Amino acid sequence: MKSKRRTPIINYVSPSARIGNRVRIWHFSYVGSNSVIGDNVSIGSLAHIDYGVEIGENTRIEGSVYIPPLSRIGKNVFIGPAAVLTNDPYPPSKRLIGVVVEDDAVIGGGAMIKAGVRIGKGSVVAMGAVVTKDVPPGKVVLGVPARVVYGRKKYDAKKASWEAGRRL
Numbered sequence: 001m002k003s004k005r006r007t008p009i010i011n012y013v014s015p016s017a018r019i020g021n022r023v024r025i026w027h028f029s030y031v032g033s034n035s036v037i038g039d040n041v042s043i044g045s046l047a048h049i050d051y052g053v054e055i056g057e058n059t060r061i062e063g064s065v066y067i068p069p070l071s072r073i074g075k076n077v078f079i080g081p082a083a084v085l086t087n088d089p090y091p092p093s094k095r096l097i098g099v100v101v102e103d104d105a106v107i108g109g110g111a112m113i114k115a116g117v118r119i120g121k122g123s124v125v126a127m128g129a130v131v132t133k134d135v136p137p138g139k140v141v142l143g144v145p146a147r148v149v150y151g152r153k154k155y156d157a158k159k160a161s162w163e164a165g166r167r168l
Contacts, residue, residue: 070098080109089115
């Protein structure tokens, strides 16, 4: 009989990181020192949560996401796969500034967020968008550079239509 060889799940979570209850951290992820992760957070495979990051409860971070030092992520946030937040507007610089993502925001896969930007409460950043300035609360942005295209109410209606099986 062949023995089953198990591949270990290798993550690094700093001993100084504070991890809430029911947090799931998937394969090959990193959580840096002095980071604070709230309850019910999911962090996907290959995600890199750098040092000093704060993540609110009920947030979902997909795989291959990079969240740099000094970033603040609110509650009930979704960050899609391979999204990148930055913290150095003029690299390499000795002065860094994080990104702030307020509660209930959605960031689509592959989005790029410039250092110092604030993603407003309930706003949506479309997949692949390059966000170079603050996103107002409740607005949807898309494009390169990202621009406001409509409000969250229209986004939620489109999402509900999609989930009900209707074409957009």
